[in-house]
C-alpha cells in the first residue's frame with residue numbers, strides 16, 4: 006500500500022492511474038479506523054481497479070473546538086490497519102495546507118434544505134465544513150466511485166446533493182452500518198466510553214429495534230414518548246434527539262404515508278460522548 010503524504014504525491018498517483026485507465030474508488034475518513042471503515046473498502050474493492058482512502062481530521066466541520074482537540078488521532082495504527090486489510094492501494098494523509106492552502110474557511114452550500122435538519126440544526130456550520138472538504142478531496146482524488154456510511158445518513162444524503170448540484174462525475178454509494186456483536190454502531194468515539202458506559206450504550210440499538218417493531222403499529226408521538234422514557238431511565242444517558250423522518254427530505258414526520266420510506270434517527274450523550282445512530286424502518 007502506498008502512503009501519499011501530500012497533494013503532489015497524490016496527484017502523481019492519480020495521474021498514473023488515469024493514464025492506465027484504472028477506475029478509482031474512494032472512501033474518505035477522519036482516521037481512528039475501525040471495522041466500520043473497513044466495510045467501506047470492501048464495497049469499493051468490488052467495483053474499482055484501485056481503492057484510495059484518506060485520513061484527515063477536518064477542522065472546518067467541528068463547531069466545538071474541544072471536540073476537534075479531543076478527536077482521536079492514531080495515524081500510524083490506522084496505516085497498519087489499512088495495510089493489514091489488504092483492501093486499499095493508497096492512503097492519502099494530507100496536511101491542513103494541502104486541503105486549505107489559502108484560509109481555513111468553509112464554502113457556503115445549499116443542500117436543498119437537508120443541511121438544516123438534525124445534525125445541521127445541532128451543529129451550525131457542520132455541513133458547510135463537510136461539503137468543503139469533500140469537494141476538495143474529490144477534486145484532488147478524482148474518484149469514479151465514492152463510499153460513505155449510512156451511520157452518518159444525513160451526511161450521505163448531503164454528499165449526494167453536493168454531487169447533484171455541482172454536477173460532479175463521481176457516483177456515490179451508501180454502505181450499511183457496521184455494528185459490534187451486541188448491536189452498538191462502530192464509531193471512533195466508542196473508544197472514549199468507560200466500560201460501564203460502553204455496556205449501557207447497547208440500549209441505543211435495542212431501542213431502535215423496538216421502534217421498528219412499533220412502526221405502523223402505534224402513533225409516532227407515542228413511539229417518541231416511549232423512547233424518551235427508555236433513555237432517560239438510563240443512568241448517565243441523555244437523549245439529545247429522537248425523531249422519525251422521511252428518507253428523501255429528512256424532514257421529521259408525525260404521520261406515516263404508505264409509499265414513503267422512513268428512518269429513525271437518534272443522538273444520545275453517554276457521559277461526555279455523543280453517540281449517533283439510525284435505522285431504516287420496515
Ligand code: AMP
Nearest residue numbers: 034035036041153154156157182183191
Ligand atoms: P469518519 O472517520 O467517522 O468521518 O467516517 C468515515 C466514513 O466511515 C463515513 O462515511 C462514515 O459514515 C463511515 N462509517 C463510520 N462508522 C461506520 C459504521 N459503523 N458503519 C459503516 N460506515 C461507517
